[in-house]
Amino acid sequence: MAVTDVQGLVSGELSVATSHHIGLHRLPEILKEYKRSYPNVELNLSFMASEAAYDMVVEGKVDLAVATLSQHQHRAVRTTNVWNDPLVCVCGLEHPIADLAVCSAKNLVKHPALLPEKGTITRVIIERWFEEQGLTITTTMETNYLETLKTMTSVGLGWSVLPEVMVDTSLRTIGIPGLRVHRSLGIVTHKNKTMSPAASAFIQMLKTPPP
The missing domain is CATH 3.40.190.10 (Periplasmic binding protein-like II)
Incomplete structure (x- = not known):
């Protein structure tokens, strides 16, 4: 019925x-x-x-x-x-890469990242793309609370990869050539x-x- x-x-x-x-x-x-x-x-x-x-x-x-x-x-x-939940690379407005129109993935990983915890579905998606580029991410903070990642990214503690729907005026979207990831x-x-x-x-x- x-x-x-x-x-x-x-x-x-x-x-x-x-x-x-x-x-x-x-x-x-x-x-x-x-x-x-x-x-x-x-x-x-x-x-x-x-x-x-x-x-x-x-x-x-x-x-x-x-x-x-x-x-x-x-x-x-x-x-x-x-x-479909597109993910984008973001940083705070005063982050060293904030004023770059485009940032290479190689340059990006020189800076610390704030990401979901290792082993989570979202973290696996993000890491897989960087591994395919032969790059390793260094994290200084890991949490599964994306709102916390957003706030800590906005104050300049590092860059992150977050759902596009979360981006507002407190964040700067960074163009990374070839980065096309989604959940x-x-x-x-x-x-x-x-x-x-x-x-x-x-x-x-x-x-x-x-x-």
Whole structure:
């Protein structure tokens, strides 16, 4: 039965794991519309790193996750890409490279970087590109809280690679020739778990977000 046929019957609990970044930048309007459309659903959100969100799905501790999608598919989960999330190189307005129209990757890595923790999906994406150029990044700060990386980058502690959606007037985007990296953000569900009407309605709304 289609979700639209059972809207009046959609109730119960829905547990969703997601990252702080997605919760701040991708979900607010969707959550608002979901609560308006399905007021009888008790929505429980848990914020964590995307890697932990995957684990929660695999272990059956949440109904689904909205996370940065791994490039290596876990055999127990099914993923659906929802958003393409371009990443850009940024620095603070007073950083030594801030006034360069273009900065080579070789010159960039002479300066310390502020990046997500090693082994995370986003860090792997970033490091892979630099490794392909034969370059190694030196970090002076690592955290999975992208808002913290943004703030520390803006005050000049180093350069970073952040989602383009986060860039504002406190940061300077640095043109790095050949740098074209992005993340895929989307839905993670367990292959052997049947989605409840509440979960199915949420997934449908993620795929067709409100205008």
